[in-house]
Amino acid sequence: MIEIWQARYVIAVADAGSFRAAAQALSMSQPPLSRAIAAIExxxxxxLFERHPRGVTLTAAGVAFRREARQLLHQADAVMAAARGEPPGKQALIIAFEGPTxxxxxxxxxxxxxxxxxxxEIxxxxxxxxxxxxxxxxxxxxxGLxxxxxxxxxxxxxxIGKEPLLLVVPPDHRLAGRNDVDVAELVGERWVTGARGARNADSMPQPSPSAARRASCRRSRWTPVTRCSSSTSWRRGSA
Structure with missing residues (x-):
């Protein structure tokens, strides 16, 4: 059975990326921490860790251990709060996202x-x-979205939803005026893409469409060639 202190040690090393930094965060010296992790393994x-000259990274077993260790520490904190008669704390949820959808x-x-x-709390x-x-x-x-x-x-x-992928071409382009274009018809074309981090008129960061574009191209088994990327910030009323 894994002890609470073992969970804290492994999480500290994983988050810090090195035994030295983890030992400092735990207010202890490095040798006892290294021995403790070796004993857990x-x-x-x-x-649990791959040792490198400048730090450590989690193995597959380490990733699984850290995930369960975080849950163990959360449960332990809840038990302590209940024992002290404190009201249960709010559950914290972290949600990641990408794309306009x-x-x-x-x-x-x-x-x-x-x-x-x-x-x-979200x-x-x-x-x-x-x-x-x-x-x-x-x-x-x-x-994650x-x-x-x-x-x-x-x-x-x-x-959870779908979004259209639009194609913009010059008026004299061979595909101009078409309502629907198969991705395979774009083989050999050069692309101009928006850079991640570009902002709209309200200074809101706009996600790059590159992920959706790459996914569509992968399904057609080809890789687009990007001619240039634009980091222009779009503004209302600009020419």
Missing amino acids: AQLGAN ARAALPRIVGRLRNLPGEP TLREMPSVAQVRALKAGEIDA VVPPLRDAELTVTL
């Missing part, structure tokens, strides 16, 4: 979550879909 029969769905999703018993993080998958498996976020395709047997995926 021996107890489990698996390495996610932005449109967030108010509805957050509204429903806030109506749950206990009125959970934190939103903008994060690329690939990073969301890693964060979900590491237990760093509770849910991603841009498909996403094929991972360890995750449950539900479609």
